[in-house]
Amino acid sequence: MLGGNVAENSGGPHTLASGVTVNHVTGMTVVMPSGEVVRFGGKAAECSGYDLTGFFVGSEGTVGIVTEIIVKLLRRPERVATLLAIFETIDDGARTVSAITAAGITPAALEMLDGWTLRAVEAACHAGYPLDAGAVLLIELEGLAEQVEEQAEAVREVCVQQKAREVRRAKDETERALLWKGRKNAFAAMGRLAPSYYSQDGVVPRTRIPAVLQFIGGVAKKHGLRIGNIFHAGDGNLHPLILFDPRDPKQLELVQQAGRDILEYCVSVGGSITGEHGVGLEKRDLMPLLFTDEDLDVMLSLRNAFNAAGVLNPGKLFPTTRMCAETRGSSRNPVLAAEGM
């Protein structure tokens, strides 16, 4: 639901050119922890004062409950081209990602599936993915017809330069929908291979994609796990899918350790622990990888400005080491208290 998207500042495949949720929200109605109903922003692209609309988007429900949202709409593009670039190796596919952006092209979407994942997806969805490839890139271009045609040709050239063995283009909307069906149902397809999977959401600078994929391969080997990669390559937003059987406590432990290893690596190369899924409970104790005590202290003081008693989403977002501070901040914010909020 849109409210959930706002709370998480959700993304998705088409954020590469169009931005994430916060780039499209101009106003909202919020129920504050006190029960007070307030409005931030409006229909204008900007309103006077602090950008509280922007601050509340992605706050994971810790400062208020959003009940109404005003969003900008985009005009549907005149033309869309969807390409499937097929590579023998995952390295070639990964290098192509930054080569496309270096060529001055910003696709609407630039998604990657490794060979192991695309075979699982093909078995489940029959999307037409090649079963013998090392990786594929799903590339979508949108805009004016002339521009899209030129970009499609330029992207094809870049892919070939980067050793793509074939670049297919969806001939019509049916073929396009089929290619996207494979991508969008990929997580579900994992259910055919294992009882469960653990999806990560780390982010790396896009030039680090080849290195991080190698690292993930090493993690899989080290822990004896199967890890598939399907992700928003254009943004550097990874979704390694770690397959496991939750009935086996040892596997569960290994999976959690593998997930942590991957996110630590993402942070070590200048990335983040989450690109669109949020922190919540699961990743709250990884926040110190990214943020200092003082960073977290500032964030906590802002949370306490609105939600000092911690009545909204208690325990979320902040590491357990900060929970004492969270509990300690039980007195109401003096400014809001004076306003009866």
Place this chain on the structure above:
Amino acid sequence: MSTAEISLDVVRELRAICGEEYVGDESSVLKGRADDPDRKFARELLETYKTVTPGSAEEISAILRLANERGFNVRPAGGRTKQTPQWGGPVVVVNTNRLTAVEHYDPADLTVGIGAGMTVAHLNAMVGQDQLMFGGDPPFGDRGTVGGLLATASHGPLRHGYGAVRDYCIGVRFVTGDGRRAKGGGRVVKNVAGYDLMKLLIGSHGTLAVITSASFKLFPAPRQTKTFVCEFATWEEALKFRDVMRRSALAPMCMELVSPAARRLIRREAMSDTWAICVRASGSDAVLTRYRQGLGPAVTREVVGEKETDLWQGIENCCERERMHVRMDVIVPPGRVACVLKTLDDITDQRFGYAAVGRIGLGHLRVFTPKGTIGGTQPANVFISKLREQVKTEMGVTVESWVTPWPIAPPHLASMRAVKQALDPNNILFGRAIF
């Protein structure tokens, strides 16, 4: 308020923090700008206040902690292109000009991290070598700093095609009013870890924290552009054309309304008495031909090369040529722009004409009204008052060089005060008057 009110003890401590050569009076800092008549106000201001030019976030933190202990106010300053007068209490101006380090830059990642004191022009020159560009083109980018751009949420014509700075700022480091050094976001283009503190600081006019550095997405620089000047007898006709454009598939880099008076301020447009919409497009010859066809008979002139660069610099900086005007940014839902222009028509006459430029597709207008008076009242005050009645709170208005940058009180003042209390509990940054 004079420098005498900053005690000698405080000055000694400031020198101990930053080094003696970086503590002084404003007049010494502005040396060399005395030929600029528009600096008269600033010069008086700067001669009056103590200045500090720290070299790091650590030094800024120490200054702010000292301010909290000793009870003086701090005013962050960058390129001083949107100078705001100070009010009440002893003040130290903190210049960010020495914070110019490049924290990270990999052209292939299309991201950059830089100190808040770097000018927008310097940033563009740096990334331009790699055929990249920064999305912001605020007025006076040659001396306006990146920190100032963030603090004031400034923008120029590129906002139409590339978004606002809130859309491409991916991380920020800052020192809160109570002296805590912190950050939000990071270096990657997609990141939802922790609160989006960039949004809070962008457009906060330095009232919450001193921004020390920031990271941005960059964009590929267009290889070829062309500007189509479309002319109209009235703004009503211009707005009809805008609406046609908004419904079309065309997606130009810039689409700027320029009023007749604004055209007279732009040297190359001096002879024009019509309203203009300048549409800048990028792409191959085929794409530009498509734009020309799509824009139709409204196009009276096509501009490329140096003339095109001059035209857009003129639009960005046209207010600089008119020193006797109040400058305001008004943003309304695009459908309410007519209401803004009608209000301007109603309150002005031949003697007190107004000038306006703006990102008309987004509902933005930069309005210049004369500083003189109409019936004893400044046109800007009359305009804002009328606008408040007609558009109510569905808009954003900021005014340069007024006591508060927000002349129309935001509807969420209590929440704003709560945020201020959380980051600057002693009102060290700009005092209380902003609300």
